[in-house]
Amino acid sequence: MSTLRIALQTKGRLNTDSITLLEEAGINVEDPGRKFLTRSSSFPVELLYLRDDDIPQAVSMGAADLGIVGYNEVLEKEAPVEVVRKLGWGACRLSLAVPASADYDGLQWFQGKRIATSYPKILRKFLSENGISASVHEIAGSVEVAPSVGLGDAIFDIVSSGGTLVRNSLVEVYRVVESEAVLIANPSVHDDPEKESDLKRLLFRFDSIMKSHGKKYLLMNIPNDSLEEAIRIVPAMRSPTVLPLAQSGWSSLHSVVEEDVLWDKVHALKEIGAEGILVLDVEKLVL
Ligand code: ATP
């Protein structure tokens, strides 16, 4: 009996969202305590807790079949793994940043400079592709303080909001790679029929969760005279559900809308006489 093993970050920025995704997919995740390997009681998977740096290699070597990790780590480790899904969270980018006081005038500024980073492979590749010869200084953490303590003229690091750069008087000048959390797999997972079938079930659940993001369930009472117009405003996936109310001349209409247009739709529905509009979260969406 072969069991899928999924590697995830022990602690850190991706830990909570990884566990939430698994839990929403019906995989009970028990608190690992001091263990690094646990088994779910509700789905045939084992969970392997690792530092995020070690996840791409753990998957490429087959210590885990799947992994949830930042795409930036997958690229840096040059791990021969399959990126099965982009997960839509953990967004960040790897960027070049220079001191705010620098007279930056384009990528050529980096010629002959010293750049501090925790991502030397991605940086070296980018520099060589752009014909820039700069020296790459690998440091493990706190890259953003490097220029102020003389450990480099510039940095190449993860940026999300940009707040860390501002606090260290640095300016982002070039975005090199966009990243987000991804589900990776060892390609051999497809050769094991049992693992492949569990992976399919898992992906079906992940996809249902991802499709539900940004969607809202809407229900309201609507005068029958306005039904046709209401259906035009909130057409749903196939068509909205319409149920007669006990009071004649009125119906209850149910539909699903994208969150970013929710308020426009609500205003339009109010205008044609909708009442008692309820907006609910959509947890999963199976098409
Ligand atoms: P570990 O202890 O597991 O090695 P870490 O300290 O290397 O953790 P975290 O800071 O927890 O890593 O970040 C994990 C991942 O979160 C990053 O590799 C990146 O993909 C993503 N991420 C998203 N936004 C940010 C951000 N603002 N700073 C750092 N990482 C971010």
Ligand code: MG
């Ligand atoms: Mg790490």
